Amino acid sequence: MRAPGIIAAGIxxxxxxxxxxxxxxxxxEDDEAATSGTFIFAGAGDPKNFxxxxxxxxxxxxxxxxxxxxxxxxxxxxADLEGGLAESWTNDPTGKIWTFTLRQGxxxxxxxxxxxxxxxxxxxRWYNMKGEAAQSQMIYYTDIFGGFAGSPDALYDNCKAQDAxxxxxxxxxxxxxxxxxxxxxxxxxxSPAAMKQYDADTVTQNGDSFxxxxxxxxxxxxxxxxxxxxxxxxxxxxxxxKNPDYWGDKAKVDKMIIKIIKDENTxxxxxxxxxxxxxxxxxxxxxxxxADEGYEVLxxxxxxxxxxxxxxxxxPKLKDLRVRQAIAYALNREQLVQTKGPGGSVVADQFLxxxxxxxxxxVQKYEYSVDxxxxxxxxAGATGLTLNFYYPTEVSRPYMxxxxxxxxxxxxxxxAAGIKVNGVPRPWNGGFKDDVQQFGKQDLHILGWTGDxxxxxxxxGTFFGRPKVEFGDDALTxxxxxxxxADATVDQAAxxxxxxxxxxxxxxxxxxxVPIWHAPPAIVTTKNVEGLVPSxxxxxxxxxxxxxx
Amino acid sequence: MLRVxxxxxxxxxxxxxxxxxxxxxxxxxxxxxxxDALLGERATPQTRETLTRALGxxxxxxxxxxxxxxxxxxxxxxxxxxxxEPVADVISRSFPATxxxxxxxxxxxxxxxxxxxxxxxxxxGRLLDNVTIIVTLIGISIPxxxxxxxxKDWLTQDIHFFPPSGRISTxxxxxxxxxxxxxxxxxxxxxxxxADALWHLVLPAITLATIPLAIIVRITRASVLDVLxxxxxRTADAxxxxxxxxxxRHVLRNAxxxxxxxxxxxxxxxxxxxxxTEKVYNWGGLGTLITDSISGxxxxxxxxxxxxxxxxxxxxxxxxxxLSYAFIDPRVRVQ
Numbered sequence: 001m002r003a004p005g006i007i008a009a010g011i012x013x014x015x016x017x018x019x020x021x022x023x024x025x026x027x028x029e030d031d032e033a034a035t036s037g038t039f040i041f042a043g044a045g046d047p048k049n050f051x052x053x054x055x056x057x058x059x060x061x062x063x064x065x066x067x068x069x070x071x072x073x074x075x076x077x078x079a080d081l082e083g084g085l086a087e088s089w090t091n092d093p094t095g096k097i098w099t100f101t102l103r104q105g106x107x108x109x110x111x112x113x114x115x116x117x118x119x120x121x122x123x124x125r126w127y128n129m130k131g132e133a134a135q136s137q138m139i140y141y142t143d144i145f146g147g148f149a150g151s152p153d154a155l156y157d158n159c160k161a162q163d164a165x166x167x168x169x170x171x172x173x174x175x176x177x178x179x180x181x182x183x184x185x186x187x188x189x190x191s192p193a194a195m196k197q198y199d200a201d202t203v204t205q206n207g208d209s210f211x212x213x214x215x216x217x218x219x220x221x222x223x224x225x226x227x228x229x230x231x232x233x234x235x236x237x238x239x240x241x242k243n244p245d246y247w248g249d250k251a252k253v254d255k256m257i258i259k260i261i262k263d264e265n266t267x268x269x270x271x272x273x274x275x276x277x278x279x280x281x282x283x284x285x286x287x288x289x290x291a292d293e294g295y296e297v298l299x300x301x302x303x304x305x306x307x308x309x310x311x312x313x314x315x316p317k318l319k320d321l322r323v324r325q326a327i328a329y330a331l332n333r334e335q336l337v338q339t340k341g342p343g344g345s346v347v348a349d350q351f352l353x354x355x356x357x358x359x360x361x362x363v364q365k366y367e368y369s370v371d372x373x374x375x376x377x378x379x380a381g382a383t384g385l386t387l388n389f390y391y392p393t394e395v396s397r398p399y400m401x402x403x404x405x406x407x408x409x410x411x412x413x414x415x416a417a418g419i420k421v422n423g424v425p426r427p428w429n430g431g432f433k434d435d436v437q438q439f440g441k442q443d444l445h446i447l448g449w450t451g452d453x454x455x456x457x458x459x460x461g462t463f464f465g466r467p468k469v470e471f472g473d474d475a476l477t478x479x480x481x482x483x484x485x486a487d488a489t490v491d492q493a494a495x496x497x498x499x500x501x502x503x504x505x506x507x508x509x510x511x512x513x514v515p516i517w518h519a520p521p522a523i524v525t526t527k528n529v530e531g532l533v534p535s536x537x538x539x540x541x542x543x544x545x546x547x548x549x
Numbered sequence: 550m551l552r553v554x555x556x557x558x559x560x561x562x563x564x565x566x567x568x569x570x571x572x573x574x575x576x577x578x579x580x581x582x583x584x585d586a587l588l589g590e591r592a593t594p595q596t597r598e599t600l601t602r603a604l605g606x607x608x609x610x611x612x613x614x615x616x617x618x619x620x621x622x623x624x625x626x627x628x629x630x631x632x633x634e635p636v637a638d639v640i641s642r643s644f645p646a647t648x649x650x651x652x653x654x655x656x657x658x659x660x661x662x663x664x665x666x667x668x669x670x671x672x673x674g675r676l677l678d679n680v681t682i683i684v685t686l687i688g689i690s691i692p693x694x695x696x697x698x699x700x701k702d703w704l705t706q707d708i709h710f711f712p713p714s715g716r717i718s719t720x721x722x723x724x725x726x727x728x729x730x731x732x733x734x735x736x737x738x739x740x741x742x743x744a745d746a747l748w749h750l751v752l753p754a755i756t757l758a759t760i761p762l763a764i765i766v767r768i769t770r771a772s773v774l775d776v777l778x779x780x781x782x783r784t785a786d787a788x789x790x791x792x793x794x795x796x797x798r799h800v801l802r803n804a805x806x807x808x809x810x811x812x813x814x815x816x817x818x819x820x821x822x823x824x825x826t827e828k829v830y831n832w833g834g835l836g837t838l839i840t841d842s843i844s845g846x847x848x849x850x851x852x853x854x855x856x857x858x859x860x861x862x863x864x865x866x867x868x869x870x871x872l873s874y875a876f877i878d879p880r881v882r883v884q
Contacts, residue, residue, distance in 0.1 A: 040719050046841075048632065056588075136600035143593055205603070209628035209850055211635070234642050234728060235717055236833055259719045262841075265698075266831045269713035273705055276719065394844055427844075431580030 358499025
């Protein structure tokens with residue numbers, strides 16, 4: 001008797017599924033009307049948590065940026081600075097003292113006032129953070145502010161509330177990253193009252209992992225245009241609600257949902273099915289098709305760089321500038337951009353985009369020429385050169401959406417100039433970064449960077465400001481000195497000149513790597529989304545977005 | 550019976566301990582690691598060092614291992630390195646998603662597979678049988694992700710009939726009770742949410758069901774054919790038993806034994822299929838969790854717990870299969 005029972009169960013199940021289907025198709029339509037005040041944006045990954053200072057990746061910063069504000073921010077759609085929570089700011093001639101004049105009447109989501117004392121409480125909190133568990137997660141802080149209380153490298157001296165709306169930050173020495181770095185999302189200003197109430201500083205260690213406070217997970221409290229409405233991890237939805245008391249332009253939608261969809265193909269399909277209204281990071285190959293179908297493809301202004309790194313350590317021939325120049329001449333970057341570059345990509349002739357201070361229009365360009373490459377190689381006695389070319393797999397970065405394809409094209413170019421290429425694929429998290437940045441196993445590799453703030457030090461300083469295993473460039477001491485000096489220049493005009501010269505020398509004299517392209521990532525929206533301004537720093541704020549119809 | 554069960558449980562514990570050790574060292578022998586994954590491009594040597602120390606990866610491997618063992622014995626699997634949540638929370642959130650999917654897939658596979666296999670056997674050599682053989686051959690050999698993308702492209706893109714991904718429509722205000730969305734909707738009388746969740750379940754369940762369905766059809770067919778050739782069927786027929794009685798009591802019942810084994814094994818194997826299916830449909834279950842934990846950052850604590858869980862499920866399912874023999878086949882009971 002058992003078997004027919006199973007058959008019957010199967011039939012009932014099939015019927016139930018069919019019936020549910022019918023019920024659903026009726027339901028779909030009323031749903032749309034009910035959610036008209038909601039903007040659904042498909043993001044590409046899970047945030048870590050919502051305490052700005054403990055985060056360093058774009059997917060965490062996306063919601064954080066809506067919940068919090070920074071002292072200094074960017075003019076929409078650009079990397080130019082403008083007032084955020086601080087209406088204005090000044091720097092004294094030594095470059096060490098920053099005075100912020102705060103906006104009046106701004107309130108945190110918990111109703112407490114954003115005043116100079118609150119701002120200083122944030123600076124104090126970061127500097128005095130206890131425990132390696134917490135400190136190890138403050139990647140931007142460590143990078144920019146050098147260290148914590150008690151560390152000789154710490155940049156922070158003190159922060160004083162001169163009056164309710166004037167905060168004075170004193171650093172131990174000048175740092176070129178400022179004021180640009182004040183706009184970093186990691187340095188968003190949070191409510192001191194809420195941080196105290198929800199134990200923000202408690203990062204506890206459990207075995208070989210950490211757990212964060214309820215502030216970071218459940219009660220993030222800032223001054224932003226949206227308040228935190230919860231993260232349903234089972235469905236991958238982060239809800240943000242309109243902050244009716246926002247000091248700036250109030251959000252035009254009542255609610256925003258960030259739906260996490262890791263697969264780019266699925267993001268596209270959800271957009272087409274009409275279940276999300278905007279997607280981030282479409283596959284480069286899909287951009288044109290989506291535009292043809294009537295979707296809005298919003299290209300961000302380029303703020304990243306892909307480069308071909310050269311490691312001078314393993315193959316002595318690579319110490320010869322002529323060989324490195326030959327590599328640069330051998331690459332047909334123009335064609336690479338056209339065939340493999342995402343829409344809006346441009347050939348890079350230096351390591352920073354043109355919107356950044358210190359960009360030099362007149363650097364040596366290395367126009368594609370196989371003849372020149374061959375000639376330089378023979379002059380240097382490097383014909384028949386064989387190079388190990390490391391490239392990452394299992395990864396897609398905004399500046400490098402398709403590493404394997406990029407490798408193939410570059411390797412073919414090099415082979416055509418008589419350089420033998422031995423390709424070494426390594427998984428991104430499974431050895432590539434170790435092999436390239438820690439062990440320096442490669443001769444050549446591709447890697448890149450998306451800028452964090454508008455400062456040349458954030459690009460060339462990061463790559464070439466100190467000797468790195470990645471480039472095996474210890475011998476280029478002149479380069480380190482020049483970059484360090486340019487970075488320490490307080491006067492902005494002098495800094496611009498200094499970095500222009502650095503960029504000229506990087507191209508002509510040092511060439512530690514070959515810049516390949518600037519490839520702006522895009523956002524795609526449906527036609528009825530208005531007011532979304534793409535940011536070069538992928539730092540979009542969604543308060544200006546409205547849904548028509 | 551009790552002795553069998555307790556012996557199997559002891560085996561289970563030993564297997565799990567051995568596996569745990571193996572997994573611990575295997576994971577740590579892989580190139581790359583959580584430190585790299587957590588830090589991304591922005592790692593300065595200083596932050597890298599602090600993080601390595603804070604996570605305890607600077608200590609000798611045996612110190613790490615004994616700490617791990619101590620924690621596991623006290624039931625503490627640690628926190629996810631990526632999210633900082635307790636591993637138990639992470640897994641108990643993803644577990645219902647995968648079970649929901651797997652149960653739906655097995656209902657389809659068993660519900661259609663056994664009747665189809667039986668019918669094919671009864672009509673041996675005729676059209677129905679031939680078609681079944683060909684279709685199931687395709688079902689076995691078609692890669693899951695290919696079928697998944699095919700169904701998705703056709704039924705969610707060319708025709709906007711089913712939703713392309715996820716377990717429930719974005720923005721649905723459903724109450725989470727058990728984590729099984731279809732069930733939750735029924736429990737809380739949010740029938741809309743329940744129907745919506747079922748609607749999302751259709752394509753993933755069909756995708757995941759194809760391989761077990763095809764296998765079950767083939768095993769049932771072969772098994773029924775075997776039984777039909779048995780002497781006792783001929784005897785039953787000869788002594789004038791009614792046809793339906795022969796089919797129910799003698800054919801099906803005896804033919805089911807290998808089918809039940811297959812169903813059990815396939816249930817274990819569903820987890821492997823679920824990884825792919827969940828990827829295609831952004832399902833957010835254990836399969837997604839495994840992929841994320843490996844490629845998204847070598848999340849050792851989560852991976853360790855997941856592999857143990859998968860092994861435990863597999864072993865328990867096999868135990869249940871063995872026990873179920875006793876109910877289907879009286880001879881086993883006697884032994």
